[in-house]
Structure formats: structure tokens, C-alpha cells
Amino acid sequence: MITLRGEHNDTVTLRIIDTDVHIQDDPQIWAPYCDMPWRKALEQVEGIPGFSLGPHLDPTFPGGMALRRDVHTPAQLRKELDELGIDTGIIFPNYLLALSMLPHREFAAAIARAYNAWLIDNWLGEENGLKGCLAAAPQDPIDAARQIERYGQEKNVVAVFLPCAGVHPYYGDRAYDPIYAAAQDLGLPVVLHSVSVVHPVFPFNLHEFDTNLARHALSHPLSIFANIVSMITSGVPVRFPNLKIACSEAGISWVPFLMWRLDKEYLQHRIEVPYLQDKPSTYIKQFYFCTQPIEEPNDAKQLVDLMRFFDGENHVMFASDWPHPDFDHPNKVLQLPLSIEGKRKIMGENAVRFFNLGHR
Amino acid sequence: MSMVRQHVVGKVGDIAEGTCLLVSVDGREIGVFNIRGKYYALPNICIHQSGPLCRGIVSGTVIANAGTHWEFQWAFDGEVVTCPWHGLEFNITTGQCLAFSHRRLRAYQVLVESDRIILAV
Numbered sequence: 395m396i397t398l399r400g401e402h403n404d405t406v407t408l409r410i411i412d413t414d415v416h417i418q419d420d421p422q423i424w425a426p427y428c429d430m431p432w433r434k435a436l437e438q439v440e441g442i443p444g445f446s447l448g449p450h451l452d453p454t455f456p457g458g459m460a461l462r463r464d465v466h467t468p469a470q471l472r473k474e475l476d477e478l479g480i481d482t483g484i485i486f487p488n489y490l491l492a493l494s495m496l497p498h499r500e501f502a503a504a505i506a507r508a509y510n511a512w513l514i515d516n517w518l519g520e521e522n523g524l525k526g527c528l529a530a531a532p533q534d535p536i537d538a539a540r541q542i543e544r545y546g547q548e549k550n551v552v553a554v555f556l557p558c559a560g561v562h563p564y565y566g567d568r569a570y571d572p573i574y575a576a577a578q579d580l581g582l583p584v585v586l587h588s589v590s591v592v593h594p595v596f597p598f599n600l601h602e603f604d605t606n607l608a609r610h611a612l613s614h615p616l617s618i619f620a621n622i623v624s625m626i627t628s629g630v631p632v633r634f635p636n637l638k639i640a641c642s643e644a645g646i647s648w649v650p651f652l653m654w655r656l657d658k659e660y661l662q663h664r665i666e667v668p669y670l671q672d673k674p675s676t677y678i679k680q681f682y683f684c685t686q687p688i689e690e691p692n693d694a695k696q697l698v699d700l701m702r703f704f705d706g707e708n709h710v711m712f713a714s715d716w717p718h719p720d721f722d723h724p725n726k727v728l729q730l731p732l733s734i735e736g737k738r739k740i741m742g743e744n745a746v747r748f749f750n751l752g753h754r
Numbered sequence: 755m756s757m758v759r760q761h762v763v764g765k766v767g768d769i770a771e772g773t774c775l776l777v778s779v780d781g782r783e784i785g786v787f788n789i790r791g792k793y794y795a796l797p798n799i800c801i802h803q804s805g806p807l808c809r810g811i812v813s814g815t816v817i818a819n820a821g822t823h824w825e826f827q828w829a830f831d832g833e834v835v836t837c838p839w840h841g842l843e844f845n846i847t848t849g850q851c852l853a854f855s856h857r858r859l860r861a862y863q864v865l866v867e868s869d870r871i872i873l874a875v
Contacts, residue, residue: 456828458811458836458843719840723803 566624629669805839
């Protein structure tokens with residue numbers, strides 16, 4: 395809970411829901427949940443081969459950049475979220491952010507199954523404000539759909555995580571329809587979440603860039619661009635009208651650009667996308683957008699102005715990305731010049747609606 | 755108008771070289787640093803998202819400018835504190851933020867008198 399001074403000098407208490415927190419999912423920890431023969435494979439490796447959280451060829455810059463922060467237990471996560479004033483945290487993985495990079499279909503699906511079983515068993519058992527997402531292995535959408543059917547109604551399971559790093563084909567492909575059908579049937583939303591990697595699939599073909607600044611700046615939003623464009627052009631929001639879709643860790647300021655750009659293209663190319671009954675921005679406005687990394691213009695009002703173009707007050711959800719080095723403190727979003735009602739929605743109520751937290 | 759008051763925060767030797775002592779003065783958290791035997795003090799609140807700046811690692815940084823012929827150079831060795839939250843760097847001796855030329859933290863005065871470290875706030 396965070397308490398604010400209200401518009402009439404009264405005291406207002408807001409429920410803070412954080413739509414993106416990360417736990418450390420070392421493969422050895424959930425290996426016992428993995429089917430053979432992959433369990434044996436995981437016991438024998440340090441990390442998953444070819445499964446990196448970033449290019450390991452970069453220089454380590456000297457200086458005072460803090461050591462890595464990781465969250466290892468539910469008690470640790472609960473304590474740290476309490477310190478940030480966060481009531482509810484939606485859990486995402488660390489290692490499995492790159493699940494979509496794995497070339498081997500059976501291996502990827504087995505890893506997703508093991509992570510889901512481990513997550514439910516170890517992190518989601520209590521009524522302590524920790525909620526989780528089922529990892530969907532895009533390499534095997536049929537198996538991912540089975541996972542959704544199996545675990546979709548488990549306590550504290552609130553969404554399906556669609557990993558975007560290096561994903562091929564993009565999430566508009568018909569191959570993923572079973573995932574969307576299963577999620578829609580259970581009323582589970584899906585969340586697109588990327589991670590910085592270097593990989594041949596656009597926009598991860600970032601080998602031109604020799605800084606993490608450049609690769610990180612481009613990979614997250616452009617990966618979301620690619621997948622939204624793919625989903626819109628294959629009519630996902632039309633074919634699955636009750637499927638709720640969110641985009642995480644890409645910021646929010648680009649949303650108007652993408653809406654207007656696609657609307658312009660649509661004027662000329664509608665015949666290629668006959669599923670759409672209206673211009674693309676109509677559907678993009680139905681998406682939800684997580685704040686982190688929230689843009690920080692000198693004049694914060696400029697960001698609030700941009701949000702008006704896509705009804706951000708009703709479609710933006712606070713995310714911290716704790717404990718990653720680019721996490722946002724809730725105060726950074728609370729400081730935006732929004733009405734108390736707008737803050738209440740963005741810091742919590744929109745997430746209650748998106749993740750169906752009211753009755754879970 | 756507020757008066758500057760002097761607060762004894764410790765004795766010489768209490769703060770090892772290259773480290774910081776966090777003190778609370780008039781409700782303000784302040785970090786008192788020992789940089790090569792000289793003392794400096796900065797607020798323990800980062801200008802970015804209010805992170806606990808003075809709990810950061812004290813080290814140096816990398817610069818590149820016309821003076822270095824645009825080559826990387828190690829600089830300000832032992833004079834830079836990096837915010838543990840997001841990595842914003844500050845020169846402890848001046849309060850200067852390395853990322854924004856126009857942003858500078860308030861650097862409090864620190865005196866040493868008869869072996870006592872005195873913070874003027």
C-alpha cells in the first residue's frame with residue numbers, strides 16, 4: 395500500500411500491483427521437476443548451454459556498478475516488495491526469459507513444464523500477494539496449450555508468459571492458436587515479455603552494436619513491435635476477441651507511433667489483412683502496457699499527454715521489474731501528473747482487471 | 755532561514771579510507787566518506803529515483819573527451835560513488851553527477867578538529 399495526499403488534502407491509500415517481478419530460476423533448482431532424459435541433462439550442466447542472459451563477450455567495465463541482485467525465495471521477494479510498498483507481485487523468470495531461444499522443441503517444452511510445476515509448488519502456494527505466469531514454450535504450442543489447461547486454474551496462476559527473445563515465428567503465427575484458444579477459454583491473459591539477446595531473428599540481430607545501452611534500448615521495444623504487428627496482421631485480437639494481451643518491459647511512449655504507423659499502412663493494404671474490421675489502432679488500444687522502464691522526460695506531463703492517445707489511464711499497468719538493475723520504484727510512476735483516480739488505476743486497478751485479481 | 759549546525763559524527767579512524775559512514779542528522783540521511791584521508795559528505799538519496807546512493811560502491815570511472823583524444827581513460831580513482839539501484843555515478847569530492855553536467859548534489863562541509871569528524875549541516 396502507498397499512501398498519498400489526495401486532491402482535497404485528504405489521505406488516499408492505493409493498492410500497488412506490480413506486473414513484473416523476477417525470480418532466480420537456476421536450472422538445477424527445478425531440474426527435479428523435469429522429465430527424463432532432460433532431468434539428467436540439466437543435472438550435468440552449469441546453466442543451460444546456449445541459454446544466456448546476455449552476451450558474455452562484453453567487457454566488464456570497472457567502476458562501481460552494483461553486483462547482480464537476485465531473488466531466491468518467496469520470503470525474500472515478499473520482504474523486498476514490502477519495502478517498495480508493493481502489495482501484489484506478478485512473477486516472471488530470469489533464465490526462462492530466453493526460453494524462446496532454444497532450438498530443440500522437446501527440450502524447450504520439457505523445461506517449460508518443469509518450470510511451471512516448480513513455480514506452482516514453491517512460489518504460489520500462499521495467500522501472500524505473490525502471483526505467477528505459466529511459461530509457454532513457443533517451440534511446442536500444443537504442449538503449451540496443454541500446460542495452460544492443466545495449470546490454468548491453479549491457485550495464484552494469473553497469466554501466460556509468452557517469451558519473445560528470438561521467437562520465431564512471431565506470435566501472430568497460426569501455429570500459436572492453440573495457446574490463445576486455451577488461454578481465452580480459461581480467461582487467462584497473455585503477456586509478451588522480451589529480454590536483450592543477440593540472435594539472427596529481428597530485432598535481435600544487434601551484432602552491429604557494441605554497447606548494452608544500444609542493444610537493450612532497441613531489443614525490448616522492437617521485439618514487442620514485431621510481435622504486435624504480427625498479431626494484428628494475422629488478426630489475433632479479432633479471432634480471439636476475449637483474449638487479453640499485455641506487453642511488458644518495453645516502456646509506453648512508443649504506443650502512439652505504432653498505432654498511427656499501422657493505421658497509415660492499413661489505408662493502402664487493408665486487403666492483405668481482411669480479418670480486421672477496423673483500423674489497427676482500434677485493436678492496439680485493447681492491449682495493456684506495463685510501465686517499466688518508464689520513460690523519464692524532464693517534463694513528466696509529456697508522458698501523461700502521450701498516454702491519452704491510447705487511453706493509457708485504463709490500459710497502463712505499473713511494473714517495477716524488481717530486482718533487475720533497470721527496475722522502477724513505484725514513486726517514479728506515482729509522480730506522474732495524473733489524477734488520484736488515474737494513479738489508482740495505473741498502480742493497481744487496471745492490473746486487477748487484466749489479471750482477474752478481483753476473484754482470485 | 756536555517757542555521758548551519760555542527761554534528762560530531764565520529765573520530766578519525768572510525769571511517770576507513772574508501773568507505774562511507776551513514777549518519778542521520780535532523781532527519782536527513784547523510785553519507786560521510788573518507789577519500790584518501792579527506793572527508794566529504796553527500797545526501798544518501800539519489801536524484802534519479804531516490805535510491806540509497808551512499809550505500810553504493812566507491813571506485814573510479816571511465817571518461818573519454820577531447821583531452822583524452824576520445825580514448826577511454828580511467829579517472830577519478832576512488833572518488834566516485836555509484837548508486838546501487840540504477841548505477842548513476844557521482845563524484846564524491848564535488849557532488850557532481852557524471853551523467854548530467856548540470857546536476858550536482860549538495861556537498862556538506864566536513865571538518866576535523868582534535869581528532870573528531872564534524873559534519874556541518
